[in-house]
Structures are given as C-alpha cells and as structure tokens.
Amino acid sequence: MLATVIHAPRDIRVETVPDPVLSTGGDAIVKVVASCVCGSDLWPYRGVTPTAEPHRIGHEFIGVVEAIGEDVTAIAVGDFVIAPFYVCDNTCVNCRNGVSTSCLNGGWWGSDDRVGSFADGGQGERVRVPLADGTLVVVPGPVRDDEVPGLLTLADVMGTGHHAAVSAGVSTGDSVAVVGDGAVGLCAIIAAKRLGATTIIAMSRHPERQALARRFGATHVVAERGDEGVARVQELTGGIGADRVLECVGTKESMDQAIRSARPGGMVGYVGVPNGGPELPVRPLFNRNVGVNGGVAPVRGYIEELLPDVRSGAIEPGLVFDLELPLADAAAAYAAMDERRATKVLLRP
Numbered sequence: 001m002l003a004t005v006i007h008a009p010r011d012i013r014v015e016t017v018p019d020p021v022l023s024t025g026g027d028a029i030v031k032v033v034a035s036c037v038c039g040s041d042l043w044p045y046r047g048v049t050p051t052a053e054p055h056r057i058g059h060e061f062i063g064v065v066e067a068i069g070e071d072v073t074a075i076a077v078g079d080f081v082i083a084p085f086y087v088c089d090n091t092c093v094n095c096r097n098g099v100s101t102s103c104l105n106g107g108w109w110g111s112d113d114r115v116g117s118f119a120d121g122g123q124g125e126r127v128r129v130p131l132a133d134g135t136l137v138v139v140p141g142p143v144r145d146d147e148v149p150g151l152l153t154l155a156d157v158m159g160t161g162h163h164a165a166v167s168a169g170v171s172t173g174d175s176v177a178v179v180g181d182g183a184v185g186l187c188a189i190i191a192a193k194r195l196g197a198t199t200i201i202a203m204s205r206h207p208e209r210q211a212l213a214r215r216f217g218a219t220h221v222v223a224e225r226g227d228e229g230v231a232r233v234q235e236l237t238g239g240i241g242a243d244r245v246l247e248c249v250g251t252k253e254s255m256d257q258a259i260r261s262a263r264p265g266g267m268v269g270y271v272g273v274p275n276g277g278p279e280l281p282v283r284p285l286f287n288r289n290v291g292v293n294g295g296v297a298p299v300r301g302y303i304e305e306l307l308p309d310v311r312s313g314a315i316e317p318g319l320v321f322d323l324e325l326p327l328a329d330a331a332a333a334y335a336a337m338d339e340r341r342a343t344k345v346l347l348r349p
C-alpha cells in the first residue's frame with residue numbers, strides 16, 4: 001500500500017510500504033477514507049523536532065473497517081470509524097479518569113504498540129489499529145461524503161479545541177479570548193460558543209481566518225498582540241480581561257498573551273503543543289489568581305459527545321479544511337501548510 005514517510009526536514013514522500021496485518025485478537029484494519037496534516041506535523045517538517053531516521057507520519061484519520069481480530073466486539077467489518085490521534089484501551093484507570101492520552105496500554109500512530117507490532121501512520125491507505133474496541137468510535141451509517149471533513153476533525157482538532165474550553169471551564173455567559181487562529185484555535189471558538197460563551201474574542205491577524213472565526217461564533221476580532229493585544233481584550237471585557245482564555249499555539253509568546261489576557265480569577269485552558277519552552281510565571285499567576293489548566297487533549301472521550309452536533313450541522317468544524325489533495329500529493333500538502341497557503345489540508349487516498 002501507499003503511505004507517507006518523512007525522511008528529513010522538508011522531505012515528505014509517499015512510498016510503497018508493507019500492507020498492515022492483524023497481529024493480535026484486538027486489532028482492526030481500517031481502510032482510510034480521509035486523513036490530514038496537523039499543525040504539529042510541521043514541527044518535524046520544519047526540523048524543530050529532529051528526524052533521526054525515515055518514519056511514517058500522520059495521526060488523524062477516519063475510515064471503514066476492513067478486518068477485525070477474534071476478540072473485537074464493539075466494531076464490525078464495514079463500520080465507518082473515527083480514530084483519535086492515539087491508541088487507547090478506554091478501560092484502564094487513566095482512561096476512566098478522562099485522560100485516555102495517558103492510557104496505561106496506549107500508543108501513537110506510526111510507531112510500535114506495547115506488544116511490538118506496528119501501528120501505521122494515519123497518512124496512508126490502511127492502518128492497523130491496536131486495541132480497536134477502545135480506540136475506534138463507530139459512526140452509525142450511512143455516512144455522506146460531505147460529512148467527511150467534519151468527522152475528520154473529531155480525530156484531533158475539534159476535540160482539542162473543546163478540551164481547551166473544558167479545561168478553562170467555559171460556561172454560560174462567559175467572556176472568552178482565543179489565542180491562535182489555526183485549526184485548533186478556530187475549533188476552540190466553536191467549542192466556546194457551544195458551551196455558552198457570549199463574548200468570544202478571536203486573536204487573529206489573517207483576514208480569511210478572521211472571517212471563519214466570526215462564522216464560528218467570534219463576536220470580536222483582535223489583531224493586536226503583546227501589550228496592545230492585552231489592552232484590546234480588556235477594553236472588550238469591561239476593563240478587566242477575559243473570564244476564560246484558550247491558548248491554542250504552544251509558544252512562549254502565545255502563553256504569555258493568554259495569561260495576561262485573563263481577568264483576575266480567570267482561567268487559561270491550554271492545548272498548544274509546547275515548543276520553544278514556555279514556562280509558567282508563577283508570581284504573576286499568584287498575584288492575580290489566574291489558573292492554568294490543560295494539556296494534550298484526550299479527544300477519544302469527546303467524540304461521542306461532539307458527534308451528534310457535527311452530524312446535525314449544529315457545528316461546522318469541517319470548514320477548517322481549505323485544501324483537499326490526493327494522498328500522493330502529501331508533500332504539497334505539507335508545503336501549503338508550512339507556507340500558510342492553507343489552514344489545514346485534507347488528504348484522500
């Protein structure tokens with residue numbers, strides 16, 4: 001089959017690799033219907049994280065179950081399924097505590113699982129899914145083709161934006177500022193509105209993303225950053241800052257922006273993958289009673305909750321995809337996102 005391999009920074013190739021096979025009784029083989037490139041895939045692409053040797057890449061996919069092991073009970077051949085961006089059993093104590101990203105038996109796409117069998121990357125034609133009963137969520141059929149982009153966001157970005165909002169404690173009537181206008185930041189706006197926020201401030205400098213932010217529920221757009229950005233958020237929130245701030249980037253600058261945009265007693269929900277070493281300024285947090293909560297988003301636990309709203313069209317996270325390419329053009333997809341010509345690229349095998 002064909003799958004995407006990263007060889008080195010800016011060297012993405014679609015190559016013929018071995019077909020996946022069932023290795024344990026709990027496995028499934030999924031034929032990928034759609035996958036995509038994540039903002040976090042750009043870290044190895046740009047060389048920010050090293051690529052020691054060529055390896056498979058991609059962690060967001062949806063597809064149809066082609067085969068299952070003899071122990072699989074929750075899914076069947078022919079089911080349309082969503083895979084979260086990681087493997088989990090959905091039964092261990094960490095999964096039950098809502099932190100399935102810390103599953104005691106879990107793993108990551110594009111690497112070996114706990115028993116030493118390979119779990120394929122998502123950017124390919126097929127994926128061997130370990131712990132299929134826990135990892136996969138069935139979408140009751142039939143699934144229309146125009147539902148594909150929205151369903152694919154439940155593999156990562158929509159659930160991750162939701163996790164930012166949940167971690168910040170967004171509830172009815174809140175003012176919320178969102179730092180970051182990538183796919184996760186845009187989905188965080190959807191999540192904030194869905195949870196009842198009434199003032200939603202999108203911090204964005206890009207006209208197309210500002211327009212999508214407004215469509216998703218942003219009531220205000222702030223293009224300024226730093227001191228000016230903080231001042232603008234305060235102006236829009238009665239002079240005090242936002243009740244909740246959703247940090248969806250992961251840099252020192254974005255975390256600083258988020259913390260300073262929160263009102264005294266406010267909460268920052270953070271989901272941006274930390275790169276470049278953001279550290280928490282404990283004394284300023286202490287002085288203003290600002291909390292920080294969040295981390296790698298346990299999206300597996302959010303899929304069932306968000307799925308009905310995606311299918312009904314009540315929320316439209318699929319609009320974050322502004323480019324669709326065949327899997328064979330994965331290298332062009334990475335380049336488009338790297339050069340900010342696309343917010344998020346959908347790949348079809």
Ligand SMILES: [Zn+2]
Pocket residue numbers: 088089090091092093094095096100102103104105106
């Ligand atoms: Zn678990």
